Amino acid sequence: MTSDIEEIKSRLNIVDVVSSYIKLEKAGINYRARCPFHSEKSPSFFVSPARQTWHCFGGCSEGGDMFKFVMKIEGVDFPDALKMLAQKAGVRLKIQGKEWEQTKTERQLMISICEASCKFYETQLKKSKTGEEVKEYLLKRGMKEETINEWRLGYAPSVWQGLSDFLIGQGYEKEDIVKAGLASKKDSQRIFDRFRGRIMFPIFDFNSQVIGFTGRIFGKNDDEAKYLNVPNTLLYDKSRALYGMDKAKMEIRQNDFCVLVEGNVDCIMSHQAGIKNCIAVSGTALTPIHLGIIKRYSSNLVLAFDMDLAGNNATKKGIDLALKNGFDVKVIPIVEEKDPADIVLLEGDEKWKELISNAKPINEFYFNLALKGRDVNDLESKKQIVKNLLPIFKKIANNIEQSYWIENLSHKLKIKEEDIRSEMKKINVEESSFEDVKLIEREKKTRKDLLEESLLTVLLIDGSKSSLIEESDIDELSPLAKDVILLIKEKPDISFEEINKALGNSSEIVNLLSYVAISSELMKDSDIKIDEEWNKCLMELRMLKGKKDRGDLSQQIKDLEKEGAFDKIKELLDKFNSLIKKDEENKKEDKSKNN
Ligand SMILES: [Zn+2]
Structure with missing residues (x-):
């Protein structure tokens, strides 16, 4: 082990390791950058090639070797940092004289099943007859061939034991295939494929290893769910999975904001259009764990959510949670049932970029949403608008911003500001529901x-x-x-x-x-x-x-x-x-x- 660490250190240069995450500038014999671990205006983060160390002389005074850097910036423990750097250095790790690969943990077994399955689905997309049709369909939706390859899209054939037979043939146990979430048990003898007749989107972890899949229905099986995810497994946990994070993380850090979309296809098309700091939460509301992960890279969020959905409780709760945890939230109003993938396809890459740069601050968005389609002269409408907006105004911590919106509303509805204020005093904003969900930076050890x-x-x-x-x-x-x-x-x-x-x-x-x-x-x-x-x-x-x-x-x-x-x-x-x-x-x- 010790020799492995030395071997990795001798093969890699800390300057290369660090600069794969942040932009370094030469400063004499050292390199310098703005510290990725605290926010600062002038660069006080130094990397010394001679000593192969880094140190922040600014707010956080952190420092260490390349392992410590990867642990901090990826938010992982030592063993994972070791694995990442070993891979980068081409070193095969040994534990107690045994090769790491041989001491396969259950986790590694699951990963190899997922990888084999991903290859199987990719081959089906390229080689089978229906696969051809799927590819045709994806190309028609504006996806380039290289995009399909990069995101490793595939096709699950419409049979009961396609993937399972393949995996069993590769020597995997039925029980393990079920554990990986790729098949269900029919009886004590037989298992059948979870995904049948679906376009397959592999879900990757931070290191681009496949940990699960989302399958989108293809063909006429109308009675089945349009999207199907693997269940929670040892590898996949929907409360923490962020689709596209492996490809987006460094872009998010560099651009200092994160674009959040709803669907996998939206995310892929955004990347293809050149907006690569984009991820998707597929089929679930934002959780504190999601936010904790995003916060490692940036605390600015741009949400591209459906206008109607933005009013729904799960979305609102996610936004509130983000605000409460110090995120700056902006919104791209998506209208006329056009999702980001449609915008890229129908109106082009530039339109998508324009929408992102014109994203509206969250309160402005809520303001417009409350007024939308309502008659500001009608008494009942006025009451409804005020009722919708006051809880949001009350939560604004900055008094000047709060006054700004109250004034704005008073002007729009022709109601006295003091009346709005006195109504606002009456309402209770329920804070309690958020107290139990504190933001988890990472799983803290007790x-x-x-x-x-x-x-x-x-x-x-x-x-x-x-x-x-x-x-x-x-x-x-x-x-x-x-x-x-x-x-x-x-x-x-x-x-x-x-x-x-x-x-x-x-x-x-x-x-x-x-x-x-x-x-x-x-x-x-x-x-x-x-x-x-x-x-x-x-x-x-x-x-x-x-x-x-x-x-x-x-x-x-x-x-x-x-x-x-x-x-x-x-x-x-x-x-x-x-x-x-x-x-x-x-x-x-x-x-x-x-x-
Ligand atoms: Zn620092």
Whole structure:
């Protein structure tokens, strides 16, 4: 592993790695750019080719090597950054002497099934008779041949066991094909294809690996849904998938805004028209996770949503969520049932570009939407317009902007401003529905997750330390971590394979172990002292345990209070206080140990 990291570092230049994401300028012997991790006007982000490091001297003071850079900019953990850079460098990774490829996790198996399926569908599009017709249809819709190839569009033949037979022939198990979301189980023996008679759009992850599909009906099967997605699988999760993100991410960062459309075809046509900072949320409303992903690249959103849909609750909620999380939102009003793909096809690339540059700020859009088709002189209409707009005005944080819109409305409806204001005071904007959905920048590990990882890392380097852990110490850890620790206690020099086998080879254990394997290799290689790390872990464990014990005690005390058993309470209170005292002593002791 260590040698792999060195190998990657020796083959790649940090200047090339960084400049594949942001534009670098030469500054003496170094390179300089505006920091991608905080917003700044003058460039204070430096890359040193001599030291193969980067550092921000501005607001965030971040810095590190190429791995750290990729982790931060892609928002991934070390193992994924390692995989990305290994691929770039053409290095085949080894874990504990085995090639990474051979230690296939369930995730990697799913990826290889999806990739094989994608090739199958592509071939069907090119070689089969109906495939020809599909291609004809796509070309007629304005898609260029190179676009079809770039987005790897395909065709799923209208048979029950086309793809499944192909995959079984390639040696994949029926069960795994079902797990990948590509087939359903008919009975204990047979499976049948999920996608039949459909144009296939592969869905890619950030590294352009196929993780799922959307199928659009082709032909006369009118009774079936027009669009069909894979179900949520180990790879695909519709609350986080953003169609086209792999191709759009760097464009979004460079242009500092993201165009969001509704359909896959809209997204593809926008890219073909030269607007490549475009992604689609297919068939679902914007989620906090989507927004968190987009925010890594830009906090400016341009929405190209259907006018009528923009009024619907799911869309509104998504927009509100974006605003609440500091996005600047603009809207391209799409009218007359013309979606972005139609605009590109019928009115050309330039028209689409023009619409984007004329996108309206969200409040202006809502304002026009509320007035649209209503008679501003009619009393009932006036009331309706005010009713629609006040909750939106009330949420505007900037007073000047709020006044601007109130004034505007008063002028349009010929109503006094003060009347609008006093009506606005009466309404309650329900904030509560958003409090529970906080924006997730990325899945944050809890303190307990981190503890488990470092504990396992230390124990896998030095298993003999496990003799110092009592079973009751690890009561509060997750069952999986607990199982691993107990195995190490039993056999301090246990190998990864043995742990893996003992715990049934599940994907959770493989993922946990490959993560821990890498961090233990890194720890051996770095300045972190194993004993210090060990002491920190023990302290955390004791604190976790102490918290649990105190919780139990205070519950017992409450129960006794209810019963009125005051004589017993005294005893428990003393116990409680001594626990707190012990906890403080532990902290002091740990402090002196670490100093
Ligand atoms: Zn910075």
